[in-house]
Amino acid sequence: MQCKSCNSELPKNAKICPKCGAQVSKPAGNLKVISIFGFVIMLIASMLPFVQSGEEVLDGYVPKAFAFSFMNISVPVMWYLFILLLVVGVLLVVAKKEIFSICASVAAMIVWVISYFGFTYEIVVGKTTGGGLRKEYTTLMDILNNGYDGNTYHIGVGVYVMVIGLIVAIAGVFIDVLKHFKKDLGVDSKYLSNSINQSLGLKLYYYRGFYLMYLPVLIMILIFNYWPMLGCRYAFTRYVIGNPYYIGLYHFQTMLTNDTFFWRAFRNTLILSIVKLILNTGFAVIISLLLNEIVNMPFKKTVQTIVYLPHFMSWVVIFSVFRMILSVNSSGVINGFLINVGLIDSPISFLADTRYWRGTFYVMNLWKDTGWGTVLFLATLSGISPDLYEAAQIDGANRFKRLIYITLPALANTIITVFILNLAKVMNLFESVFVTKSSAVDSVASVLQTYVYDKTFAGGNSDYGYTTAVGLFKSFVGMILVLGCNYASKKVRGRGIV
Amino acid sequence: MKKTIKKLTAVGLTLTSVMGLVACGASNSSSDDSKSKSVDWSSVEKPGTFSVMVDGTVVKDTNGGQAFYDYLAELTGLDIEWIRPEHSAYYDQVASTFASGDIPDVVLLSSDYLALYANNGYLWDMTDAWENSETKNSGRLISAAEKIEAANVVLGADGEYAMYGYSPFRGNGCCTYIKASWLKAAGLSVDDVKDKTLTYSEYYDILKKMKAAAASDYVISAPGWIGTEAPYTNYLPEFYQDAEYTFYKNADGEYVDGFSEEAMQNALQRIQDAVKDGIIDSETEGQTTSQARNKFYSTDPSTESGVFTYWAGTWADTLVTNLANKGLDSELVAIYPIEELGTYTERLSTAWCITSAAADAGKAEGIYKYFIDTMLDGGDVQMAWEYGAKGTHWDDKAETVTLATAKEGDAVKSYTYSEGEFHFLPSPEDPTTLMKKNHIDPVLAIASFNGTDPGAKSLTENVTENFEMFSSHSDVATPLPMTETLGNNITDINTARNEVISKVALNQMTVEDGMKYYKDTVGSKVEAVLKSLNSLGE
Amino acid sequence: MSDDKIVVRKKKKKFKVFPLVNGLIFILISLIIIIPIWKVLCDSLDARSAYGLNLHPVEFTLGGYQAIINRTSLYMPFVISVVTTIVGTFCGLLLVTLGGYVLIQWEMPGRNFFAYMLLFTMIFDGGMIPKYLVIKELGLMNTLWAVILPMSINVYNLVLMRNFFEGIPESLFEAAQIDGCSPMGIFFKIVLPLSKAALASIGLMFSVSFWNDYTNFKLYISKNNLYNFQIRLRSMVSDSDIPNDSSVSPETISSAATIVAVLPFAIIYPFCQKYFVQGVNVGAVKE
16 A cells, blocks of 8 residues: 555554554544433433422422332333443444444433333332332323322433434534644654554553553552442432432432421531631742741751641541530630630630531641641742742842742632632531530531431431432532543643643 | 453453342242141140350350250250350341341340341230240249230231240349448438338429539439340339330320320430439440440449449349458448339340241241240259259368469358359359359249259348339330331331430420421331321221 | 841841741641540540540540550551552552553553543542442452442542652653563562652552441441441441450440551651652642
């Protein structure tokens, strides 16, 4: 085979002419991500209710026969078939045979329609001796027309999402969004020929050792990060002492409409972590500015060593230290001091009083992390050229002016970076609160993660499905925050955080 | 290259999604409603190997547990696989065991868990077995036995009430102990409180006098404002009086929420006042039983407490011993319930349950007859359950028992016994003290021995006297039937209740505000629960 | 001339006041950090420590530390902590170096897929309960693996390690390849020896997180004899779950336990400070 533009002999499997860099074979189009996105929507839709009860979600009641989807079809093989077709569809898109993927998505749709009209669905009416579920069966048509237990039923959100998913999956085949995001690296393609022209088999063989090395990492990631993601399906089930069964969006509805504890935890999460973030960053900036002014190096080193130290203590240790000095007895360090000075009459219970807990929490955070927070700022400050200061000094700028015009602008980027990095983690607030709170201060201290923990492990009748739903909500908000911060980070400093 | 990456992506995605989704959905459901057929109890055979899950009330492995297992196996010929989770995490373990489906054959459960698992269909109905049991027909049962077993009659998965557990002992309860030294310091004498029914105002006056005379910040330090199991109010009974913490059936036979009634509001006001007056320790919040006990034994006058409501019976003796060990004046007075309180409340006892796993394996009847029913056989097996293994925990041969000393130089204690005289041996875990009891507390067993209790002599007068006082002034708590709605909401409701109690007690909220907060947060849940409870009888 | 002098004098005066105040501020800050720790240290050596205001032991004793050495219920958690920290750090470093090394093979088919897989875990996680159920299904409950394995696959540290590796000059790899080194050979002969600082830095991060781990133990371990020191310390402090000892007060023992929990890192930390600092800087600047 010969290159069309320079007529030189081409190696086997060549895609790019090594001599002139011209494309030899037909260029493969970009991956049709929109279409894949459509398939994912269809997968999610298969877990959303196809038919749903019209009854109002009342606080405290768990309704029977609330929703129906693939998750409670009496012949689950239909669901597996549906998923299989989706997977085939995705594979076809990935293999750049997009047109055929339409067949797969349409076939999946047909399977779904058959399941919708042709099969019976389970209604869980109670438990049986032996710990099983007592079930009844119904068809969707029957329940739509006749209702069940006095409730009327309507078509659920799953149907609409399914149709949207199908449309996206088919339309996506014809839309190439990636081309807008692809950056031209500006490398002459003939230099790439060396790697691109090699056949896949050869490369796989060449890298076989690396795959082996990556295997342990891959297995661990799949088990401890991806397997739990599949567990998110429990958010659509009622799961008390085993035997999960499908309950549609009931948990999300209760959570968002009735659960005051959930909203309290959500509010606390935001308040605690954002105030903490602002305080910690503020103090860290001030301390690093002052620390930067110290000229005596041994003194500076010693101070640094001391202020970094608390960062390496666990929250349990911090709690134990603070509990000791904040002891409520009149002989406690802080309370004793305040009483002696005459500021208070009786000891304050800093860790068990809702009025003081948040303040105590912020102080503990400051004590633990402010020193460590200066590390980044100090690194930035040491990077500012001393010439700038000298020049400013000659111009007559005093210490304050130098701070305003030189130091702070140089620090600004780092401050924003630190802020964005931590903002992305806002939802993950857990151990610090978990260790230091007691149930007495739940109203100001309970955060989403501790709420999930408390509610799940409080007793034998806790609903794993519900707490999974709360966790899913947390992960979802967290995801939005991370992506938002990532976007902000790209705008501010040219690169993302993940 | 791009293409290959994409292909790999696809393969990976496929693998992950298929892997997980295959595990989805299909939940096993076998719904064969095998009604309990009548059993010929005389022909029931021994069950073969079975597993028993029990908390730390049976002698622990570190305390000669193996000797007890061997001794029991020798006596009964049963092959038992013992599952012994840590005592403090027992119910976590039980919950996760049931959730994972790997259920033991026999399990010891508290009344709450009994109701929960019975309601979910995990327990075996032992009504018939109990009716035909040797224990029931032996004539050795104490008079309260029927009442105690009645608490194990709960709602099953089939919607019928049945007996799902068996308690070989009564639940015991708490009574109030006052330090005689504190009374004297306040210018009072033991006779002012002993064997008398005080009124609340008299009692409160005494507490105030004690507070005035003491160097401590408080007089009473309780393990939490409210207990975690029924009867919830048992650590501060004089202050709660007739207030009900949770749902109960009132005189009209209707279920009501005790927490929102006026009696509870008055009780909260009393507690708030007592904390303000420095009677109750403001650190009571979240305190564990051991913390509260340590304050009772404290040698530091500023943290010592003088009045303590704690378990009756054996504990009456233990408290005295521990006080004496710390070098404090160990004279205690257990007072009668005050007039407004009427009676102390006896806790619902833990119960032995046979699970559906055993029933499925056809072992349930055998386990009942040869394991459960023999616990109180009035002979050797009952000895083993009450006192432990012969030769390890107790003995009746002629010998001299010498206790180890805690520190060098302490006085050596030794006791000499003649042949045939029952005596305890030093505890394997802590050789400085004698064994006290095994699973069944001898004073609490619901059936007596054939003839006299061989171990009766080992009980001190203090214990029996205290327990007699308690049993004549107490009443058994009534169990709350478990409905699904109750099970779903009780955690949230109790969270709100406890929050209100602690805030009101610490004067961070007035009683009215607390009640309003309670209604606002969980009012609708309370209504749902009440509705489910009241529709039970229909 | 006189004008100049005034300027110089003014300058000198300012120069003296600010550092003095600044120095005082930092002495104060250092005291705020040190006094609580010092107080706990004193209490741990004081037989009658009852949270007094004194800043020195009143009745000196080593009984608190003796109790920790003598009591099974106190030294077993310490042993568990040491074991999980060592094994966990080893597993963590192994995974992180392997992963980091593979991720710098830019031309390896599937490399981007692997990278995106890791990336996605930083954006979305399954949550506490699904993870708990997975650990349960794997039969890891109440084994130390439940604590070690999930924490040893730390994506953040893996990316950090990759960044360190990226700093190794390409030419070294090429030279080694020409010499006929296998991927494993390059990994052990070139990559690891050149990244000692990175290994120290990330190894320290791992060991701190394993030593301080509380949450995983709380979630996955319910057997007393498998609790680590942090769990034990927490139960001592908040539940007063302290073995009775007639010679010293319970506060002495719990203070001593607090000191023991801090001690390992307080000792090695001053020597390793630069590795800790380096980790943070690399993490933020080149994530």
